[in-house]
Amino acid sequence: MGEVVWQVLPLPGAELAIIEDWLAPTEADRLLTDLLSSIPWEIHRIRMFGREVASPRLSCWIGDPGASYVYSRTRFEPHPWPGALGALRARVEQACGVRFNSVLANLYRDGSDAMGWHSDDEPELGARPVIASLSLGAERRFVFRPRRRDEPGRRASELRLAHGSLLRMAGDTQQLYQHALPRTTRVTMPRINLTFRHIS
Ligand SMILES: O=C(O)CCC(=O)C(=O)O
Numbered sequence: 303m304g305e306v307v308w309q310v311l312p313l314p315g316a317e318l319a320i321i322e323d324w325l326a327p328t329e330a331d332r333l334l335t336d337l338l339s340s341i342p343w344e345i346h347r348i349r350m351f352g353r354e355v356a357s358p359r360l361s362c363w364i365g366d367p368g369a370s371y372v373y374s375r376t377r378f379e380p381h382p383w384p385g386a387l388g389a390l391r392a393r394v395e396q397a398c399g400v401r402f403n404s405v406l407a408n409l410y411r412d413g414s415d416a417m418g419w420h421s422d423d424e425p426e427l428g429a430r431p432v433i434a435s436l437s438l439g440a441e442r443r444f445v446f447r448p449r450r451r452d453e454p455g456r457r458a459s460e461l462r463l464a465h466g467s468l469l470r471m472a473g474d475t476q477q478l479y480q481h482a483l484p485r486t487t488r489v490t491m492p493r494i495n496l497t498f499r500h501i502s
Pocket of ligand 1: 406408417422435444481482483495497
């Protein structure tokens with residue numbers, strides 16, 4: 303495998319970089335098809351405005367034994383790594399230069415599935431987590447905004463995440479910013495996102 307070249311993305315105080323064509327289109331196509339059927343997709347319950355509701359997407363928490371994750375007051379025990387993700391994890395680790403023991407897989411069935419504003423700041427991720435996010439399927443509009451409501455000129459910045467792209471979020475990104483995946487009427491096909499993490 304050749305040397306990976308990260309493109310650094312400008313977002314003040316954050317550490318964000320991307321490799322747009324990290325997977326070749328045919329490999330990304332194969333992975334999307336494989337994961338749609340090999341991951342045991344579930345509806346996760348999340349807390350919103352004090353109420354428990356079904357998350358508007360399907361998800362699966364996958365990881366090494368013991369890598370459990372508490373999210374929205376629910377503890378998720380890891381599902382075992384499906385075949386297609388074992389080898390991929392090693393490649394993502396090599397590209398990012400860190401070890402990952404878990405991945406949150408998300409399936410956005412069409413453009414009406416979405417994810418609201420949040421930061422990946424659960425204590426078990428550590429204060430300055432490195433999170434690698436692989437996108438599969440139609441381009442995904444991914445938005446960031448400062449967490450501080452009183453940030454002067456607070457506004458959202460957006461990224462377009464292509465099929466097969468790998469985004470690396472690190473440093474203070476989670477402490478300073480929230481991110482979201484808005485709904486869109488333009489997408490009718492399923493899209494998958496894999497966020498590789500290290501839980502301690
Ligand atoms: O689909 C995405 O890229 C968002 C994933 C995410 O932020 C999460 O699941 O915590």
